[in-house]
Amino acid sequence: MGRRVSASHSMDPSTAMTQEKAIIIGAGPAGLTAAYELLMRTGIKPVVIEKSDCMGGISRTVNYKGNRIDIGGHRFFSKSDRVMKWWLQMLPLQASEHGPAAVRYHSMEPENASSASAPDPAVADRLMLLRPRKSRIYYLRRFFDYPISLSKDTLLKLGLWRTLKIGASYMQSALFPLKKEETLEEFFINRFGRELYRTFFKSYTEKVWGVPCNRISAEWGAQRIKGLSVWSTLLHALRKLVKGSGGGIGQKDTQTSLIEEFLYPKFGPGQMWDEAARRIKEMGGEILTGYRVGRILTDGWRVKAVEACEAATGRTEIFAGDYFFSTAPVQELMRSFDVAPPRNVLEVSDGLVYRDFITVGLLVRSLRIHDGTAQGKKLIGDNWIYIQEPDVLLGRLQIFNNWSPFLVADAANVWLGLEYFCNESDEIWNLPDDRVVALASGELSKIGIIDAGEVLDSTVLRMAKTYPAYFGTYHRFAEIRAHVDRYTNLFLIGRNGMHRYNNQDHSMLTAMMAVDLIAEGETDKTGLWEVNTEWDYHEAKRNVR
Numbered sequence: 001m002g003r004r005v006s007a008s009h010s011m012d013p014s015t016a017m018t019q020e021k022a023i024i025i026g027a028g029p030a031g032l033t034a035a036y037e038l039l040m041r042t043g044i045k046p047v048v049i050e051k052s053d054c055m056g057g058i059s060r061t062v063n064y065k066g067n068r069i070d071i072g073g074h075r076f077f078s079k080s081d082r083v084m085k086w087w088l089q090m091l092p093l094q095a096s097e098h099g100p101a102a103v104r105y106h107s108m109e110p111e112n113a114s115s116a117s118a119p120d121p122a123v124a125d126r127l128m129l130l131r132p133r134k135s136r137i138y139y140l141r142r143f144f145d146y147p148i149s150l151s152k153d154t155l156l157k158l159g160l161w162r163t164l165k166i167g168a169s170y171m172q173s174a175l176f177p178l179k180k181e182e183t184l185e186e187f188f189i190n191r192f193g194r195e196l197y198r199t200f201f202k203s204y205t206e207k208v209w210g211v212p213c214n215r216i217s218a219e220w221g222a223q224r225i226k227g228l229s230v231w232s233t234l235l236h237a238l239r240k241l242v243k244g245s246g247g248g249i250g251q252k253d254t255q256t257s258l259i260e261e262f263l264y265p266k267f268g269p270g271q272m273w274d275e276a277a278r279r280i281k282e283m284g285g286e287i288l289t290g291y292r293v294g295r296i297l298t299d300g301w302r303v304k305a306v307e308a309c310e311a312a313t314g315r316t317e318i319f320a321g322d323y324f325f326s327t328a329p330v331q332e333l334m335r336s337f338d339v340a341p342p343r344n345v346l347e348v349s350d351g352l353v354y355r356d357f358i359t360v361g362l363l364v365r366s367l368r369i370h371d372g373t374a375q376g377k378k379l380i381g382d383n384w385i386y387i388q389e390p391d392v393l394l395g396r397l398q399i400f401n402n403w404s405p406f407l408v409a410d411a412a413n414v415w416l417g418l419e420y421f422c423n424e425s426d427e428i429w430n431l432p433d434d435r436v437v438a439l440a441s442g443e444l445s446k447i448g449i450i451d452a453g454e455v456l457d458s459t460v461l462r463m464a465k466t467y468p469a470y471f472g473t474y475h476r477f478a479e480i481r482a483h484v485d486r487y488t489n490l491f492l493i494g495r496n497g498m499h500r501y502n503n504q505d506h507s508m509l510t511a512m513m514a515v516d517l518i519a520e521g522e523t524d525k526t527g528l529w530e531v532n533t534e535w536d537y538h539e540a541k542r543n544v545r
């Protein structure tokens, strides 16, 4: 039977005594979405327990002396209208955007909003910008389109010999694809040919994951870049030529890597999650920061409470509840149960692998490279650049000015994020900050992007477990799932919460669907695990618009 839907913020004190509670581990996008949805659609009170002191998890914004860092660069784009509408009712789209994409987004805003009353970013803060995407590959000390296009420019830069090899190996793959497509290497070769794979995919992907592509499951490729191929990039280039650019984001059928515009909160992704947290508290939800959940207390196949430790005092506290959501890394969660999971399940969770991440914020006067735009004397127009140069550890470069000019304290400067994919056990993770900065600015100078003498200020951020990997014991993940799904009132949601390479939208959709299940009195959690792989189907099936 379906649950009665009520608005908890208008609840009288006697109801509050009997009100059901949901304990949510983590105030990232998934945890906060679950809390908000519970408040909007059920009578259940959410209590969010967050170990850090900020909102947004990996999607937070870090403010360093007025210069804001977005860890990883978060495009707000989703093929799910449900998510797009959710974002836009939190932060409306900026005014003065009238292209096809803006029209589509204004139409998704709540009924009382109109493009005429849309906020102006020059005077208002609570809004989304509509930003153009530009990202390129830097290789051989030159720029190539991303995703790689087989344009005349690309071929000239690669030279005749490489081009011939790429063409021949692509033809070979097209005519005689590998029969077995189990690894990411095989996935790439079948779509791009061996030579293009070696030139543009191998070194960067191996920088990201720290293992050879032939040890990564093809499932990662299928999930993240399933629509991408030589043909899709050629087709995209052709469409762009015919239709011109603009309105790209309105294309639901466009492969995500090819999207040309995206939404972006004026002050970075953390602004979205601060706003969500503000509304959750306003509606009667609770959010505790500085508390780390360390134990899950059960009663048969139900969770009855969690035990959390307050970092500031070392004091532990028990939080009882009726429903439980976890966005904590699966590996940590499985070691937290009072009744230990079976040995095989622990073997799988202990064997899950994660990749960690360092961002070095560098404030510089200007770049050494320029383009023909108005700001070209100071910087180029890219949001981010994939660094394919094999002689540096640097994986990706963010130019925060181009995500939102409001991320930068002084518009005269260029605010960069240098991204290193690594493991907590790596030397770079454990270097003192000044040595990480020296390494980062030295590398950027070596590949010709800045002069090291131009650096005005710097900061280092380390973020553990940013990437749940699809290797290690991942192929046995079903054993974990079969065990945790037996806890009827426990919902694993989000990115690390499900060990899924989820973007914000899919992390949020898992939270929304978990609340759907509770609201509808459903107990089968299969649909939750299908978000991200089968989500198009689910949106259609549930007719969520």
Ligand SMILES: Cc1cc2nc3c(=O)[nH]c(=O)nc-3n(C[C@H](O)[C@H](O)[C@H](O)COP(=O)(O)OP(=O)(O)OC[C@H]3O[C@@H](n4cnc5c(N)ncnc54)[C@H](O)[C@@H]3O)c2cc1C
Pocket (backbone or CB within 6 Å): 025, 026, 027, 028, 029, 030, 031, 049, 050, 051, 052, 056, 057, 058, 059, 071, 072, 073, 074, 075, 076, 077, 291, 292, 293, 294, 327, 328, 329, 357, 466, 467, 493, 494, 495, 496, 497, 502, 503, 504, 505, 507
């Ligand atoms: C480099 C990079 C680039 C990305 N780019 C994009 C992009 O362009 N667009 C996009 O939409 N998404 C992007 N993402 C993905 C996005 O960051 C994630 O999908 C999203 O943050 C996941 O949300 P979550 O709530 O599941 O988890 P998280 O963001 O990881 O939040 C989990 C929260 O739980 C807390 N927590 C963990 N364990 C405990 C515990 N035991 N007790 C209490 N609290 C706990 C953590 O402190 C954290 O705040 C990117 C990610 C990375 C790493």
